[in-house]
Amino acid sequence: GAVVSQHPSRVICKSGTSVKIECRSLDFQATTMFWYRQFPKQSLMLMATSNEGSKATYEQGVEKDKFLINHASLTLSTLTVTSAHPEDSSFYICSPTLAGVPDTQYFGPGTRLTVL
Amino acid sequence: AQSVTQLGSHVSVSEGALVLLRCNYSSSVPPYLFWYVQYPNQGLQLLLKYTTGATLVKGINGFEAEFKKSETSFHLTKPSAHMSDAAEYFCAVIPGNRDDKIIFGKGTRLHILP
Numbered sequence: 001g002a003v004v005s006q007h008p009s010r011v012i013c014k015s016g017t018s019v020k021i022e023c024r025s026l027d028f029q030a031t032t033m034f035w036y037r038q039f040p041k042q043s044l045m046l047m048a049t050s051n052e053g054s055k056a057t058y059e060q061g062v063e064k065d066k067f068l069i070n071h072a073s074l075t076l077s078t079l080t081v082t083s084a085h086p087e088d089s090s091f092y093i094c095s096p097t098l099a100g101v102p103d104t105q106y107f108g109p110g111t112r113l114t115v116l
Numbered sequence: 117a118q119s120v121t122q123l124g125s126h127v128s129v130s131e132g133a134l135v136l137l138r139c140n141y142s143s144s145v146p147p148y149l150f151w152y153v154q155y156p157n158q159g160l161q162l163l164l165k166y167t168t169g170a171t172l173v174k175g176i177n178g179f180e181a182e183f184k185k186s187e188t189s190f191h192l193t194k195p196s197a198h199m200s201d202a203a204e205y206f207c208a209v210i211p212g213n214r215d216d217k218i219i220f221g222k223g224t225r226l227h228i229l230p
Contacts, residue, residue: 004159034218043206043220044160093159095218103148103167103210105218109159 006108021079023094029074030096038091084115122221135194139207148210149190
């Protein structure tokens with residue numbers, strides 16, 4: 001399978017600060033990037049979908065001004081949690097894929113965000 | 117709406133016993149179906165997938181699943197459980213309309229009893 005990296009793997013921050021999470025697809029060009037959030041003992045919930053060079057499409061209930069997604073290149077996407085609060089503490093997982101080839105969806109190792 | 121249902125949020129089996137994790141889906145047309153495994157604080161690892169062709173799909177670590185259209189099911193099995201199989205398992209579907217959004221089930225925690 002493809003190699004996907006996320007950085008950082010864990011981050012602890014104070015309430016009100018912003019945190020940037022990077023996702024890199026190391027051996028293929030991801031035309032589409034999915035970002036998921038997973039709360040403890042729950043399933044993955046899709047937050048947003050972004051296509052390289054375009055604005056992200058957010059799922060209902062996800063604040064686009066709070067979760068800023070940048071997909072500037074085919075190998076890098078970032079998720080910035082702005083003005084983080086304790087309720088944003090979660091496991092964030094990116095998933096790069098090739099548009100139109102849905103069974104090529106790969107998943108990053110995840111980033112554990114803890115907001116104090 | 118498309119959905120995925122995993123029966124049983126927790127399943128316990130003895131080491132060496134058969135593993136059966138159930139998954140049913142709803143889709144108006146044949147979907148793509150997946151099983152993923154997640155170990156604590158890690159991302160998802162693909163176990164196996166069904167897209168087209170043979171309905172019995174073999175995956176990694178001795179797991180397999182069978183797509184049964186008549187039952188809208190894609191149950192995951194392994195003949196003999198190993199302690200290292202203890203993890204969270206997610207069934208997932210990409211609906212037949214191919215909008216590329218993968219829909220996950222709620223997950224089943226597999227416990228292996230010594």
